[in-house]
Amino acid sequence: MPSLIDxxxxxxxxxxxxxxxxxxxxxxxxxxxxxxxxxxxxxxxSQAMIRVLYSLAGRVNAAAHPLLAARDxxxxxxxxxxxxxxxxxxxxxxxxxxxxxxxxxxxLDRPGQRISLGLIGRKGRDFxxxxxxxxxxxxxxxxxxxxxRDAREIAAPIIEDFAAGAFDGVYIVYNEFxxxxxxxxxxxxxxxxxxxxxxxxxxxxxxxxxxxxxDRDRDGHIDEGSGIEYLYEPDQQRILEAALPTYVQYTVFHxxxxxxxxxxxxxxxxxxxxxxxxxxIVDSLTLYMNKVRQAAITREIIEVVSxxxxx
Numbered sequence: 001m002p003s004l005i006d007x008x009x010x011x012x013x014x015x016x017x018x019x020x021x022x023x024x025x026x027x028x029x030x031x032x033x034x035x036x037x038x039x040x041x042x043x044x045x046s047q048a049m050i051r052v053l054y055s056l057a058g059r060v061n062a063a064a065h066p067l068l069a070a071r072d073x074x075x076x077x078x079x080x081x082x083x084x085x086x087x088x089x090x091x092x093x094x095x096x097x098x099x100x101x102x103x104x105x106x107x108l109d110r111p112g113q114r115i116s117l118g119l120i121g122r123k124g125r126d127f128x129x130x131x132x133x134x135x136x137x138x139x140x141x142x143x144x145x146x147x148x149r150d151a152r153e154i155a156a157p158i159i160e161d162f163a164a165g166a167f168d169g170v171y172i173v174y175n176e177f178x179x180x181x182x183x184x185x186x187x188x189x190x191x192x193x194x195x196x197x198x199x200x201x202x203x204x205x206x207x208x209x210x211x212x213x214x215d216r217d218r219d220g221h222i223d224e225g226s227g228i229e230y231l232y233e234p235d236q237q238r239i240l241e242a243a244l245p246t247y248v249q250y251t252v253f254h255x256x257x258x259x260x261x262x263x264x265x266x267x268x269x270x271x272x273x274x275x276x277x278x279x280x281i282v283d284s285l286t287l288y289m290n291k292v293r294q295a296a297i298t299r300e301i302i303e304v305v306s307x308x309x310x311x
Contacts, residue, residue, distance in 0.1 A: 017212055022275045041251075041258065081116045081167045084121075086259075093269060106171065148250075150256065154252050159248055170190040172187070174259045175259050177261035180265050183266055186258075193248070229305070
């Protein structure tokens, strides 16, 4: 049976941990608010950008720009780049483990293919560094001061490699922020840029697609052959050269924003659960300490009464 001093020492240790987890929860809640506001502020630009891509990319030839080139990334000898977005820190529940598990499943689902990795975040880098996968790029310490320039630096070598034919497809896996208590692991295609009529799940998921003013037929489907001619100023090629790299850069930036918000939400939930567990442990230890102290007092009383009777 532990002594009262040991129990009191453990109670103090648990209370100290409780103060730390409570403070981390409050910090995560404050940062989550800021990250969520950045996602909301980015929506108007993303809506306008996606609207332009809907109306432009589907009406041009795939050979008009290297980022539109359709390649079969499901064939056995394909070379695919997978961007894995994790956090730089832990103490966020299953946040990092879920992304790493999804990335590992992506690799298992493509046996025989050459899979290169782009590791964003220290946790993913540390995990895959011990695995035999080629790493195309590494970025850490981005989320403390996340900026669009970071996404531009990440996207630049990816765009260059894909345009040169080094990869047949580029995918990104990250945690999408759904709510304060829920995050969803998302795997999206980044390149080639989706075209009108394709599965457009790789576009920024802002639930704003119904508001786009696209040409539709009688059944409500997008009409690719409406016969409408568009005039491009200055010209179609220059618009593609400006819009498509911007789309890739912004999609990466959006994934980073979503991951940052999801990380803060996951950490807030984890620290809240840790704080509640600490409270339960303190209550349990306090009850146990009282029982031990009462047993000691009872034993001393019995010893005094026994000594008195013997006299």
